[in-house]
Amino acid sequence: MSNYEAAIQRFREWLDEAHETEGIVDATAMNLATATADGRPSARTVLLKQFDEAGFVFYSNGRSRKGRQLAANPRAALTFHWEPLQRQVMIEGAVQPVSDAESDAYFASRPRLSQIGAWASQQSEVLESRAAFDAQVEAIEARFEGQPVTRPPHWGGYRLRPDMLEFWQGREGRLHDRERAYRAESGDWDWVLLNP
Numbered sequence: 602m603s604n605y606e607a608a609i610q611r612f613r614e615w616l617d618e619a620h621e622t623e624g625i626v627d628a629t630a631m632n633l634a635t636a637t638a639d640g641r642p643s644a645r646t647v648l649l650k651q652f653d654e655a656g657f658v659f660y661s662n663g664r665s666r667k668g669r670q671l672a673a674n675p676r677a678a679l680t681f682h683w684e685p686l687q688r689q690v691m692i693e694g695a696v697q698p699v700s701d702a703e704s705d706a707y708f709a710s711r712p713r714l715s716q717i718g719a720w721a722s723q724q725s726e727v728l729e730s731r732a733a734f735d736a737q738v739e740a741i742e743a744r745f746e747g748q749p750v751t752r753p754p755h756w757g758g759y760r761l762r763p764d765m766l767e768f769w770q771g772r773e774g775r776l777h778d779r780e781r782a783y784r785a786e787s788g789d790w791d792w793v794l795l796n797p
């Protein structure tokens with residue numbers, strides 16, 4: 602097994618343990634950091650919907666603030682914090698949109714109101730009033746009445762392909778364990794320990 606395969610396997614084990622841990626409400630919630638082309642960062646929480654050796658997938662609106670940043674600067678960082686396990690995972694890499702077929706399949710699996718919401722929300726734009734948004738939701742509901750809700754072309758998945766994964770295990774006295782897998786200049790994956 603390569604160091605990269607071992608890192609993905611480690612993530613799978615930690616996520617499984619997080620899912621089984623009482624007190625972790627949503628193990629898939631992760632912080633997503635993006636930046637503008639000139640390097641101004643921003644961060645927000647999104648949900649991990651899929652992962653494997655090809656990368657880590659989340660879904661969003663391509664016209665949102667994060668979507669515009671990713672179009673201009675397709676690199677991002679993710680952090681998971683599973684507090685009851687004293688664990689953190691950090692992941693960094695390049696981001697690409699998933700295929701239309703993959704986004705269609707995920708969109709089709711979402712509850713209908715979430716599908717309607719994807720059309721109704723001009724995510725991250727200024728909203729005149731809550732009433733204006735509610736009216737927009739109603740208009741979209743009327744438009745799709747009696748039919749399946751298609752995926753908005755500007756809504757879809759992003760796949761972050763890691764070039765670094767770090768596994769942080771909290772320990773007494775702040776004497777934490779940190780293990781980092783990363784793609785070296787050679788293209789091979791290294792695995793190192795870091796000071797806490």
Ligand SMILES: Cc1cc2nc3c(=O)[nH]c(=O)nc-3n(C[C@H](O)[C@H](O)[C@H](O)COP(=O)(O)O)c2cc1C
Nearest residue numbers: 630645646647648659660661662665666667668725
């Ligand atoms: C637990 C949680 C999960 C979220 N998951 C997503 C998500 O998967 N996709 C998404 O677009 N927004 C998600 N949001 C909303 C985002 O945090 C954010 O408000 C929104 O995407 C707009 O971000 P932006 O203006 O930086 O683009 C989630 C919020 C929370 C609190």
Ligand SMILES: Cc1ncc(COP(=O)(O)O)c(CN)c1O
Nearest residue numbers: 647648660661662711715722724
């Ligand atoms: C705006 C928005 N979009 C997408 C998601 C992703 O989750 P789901 O596809 O399960 O709605 C969330 C989850 N909170 C969300 O708030």
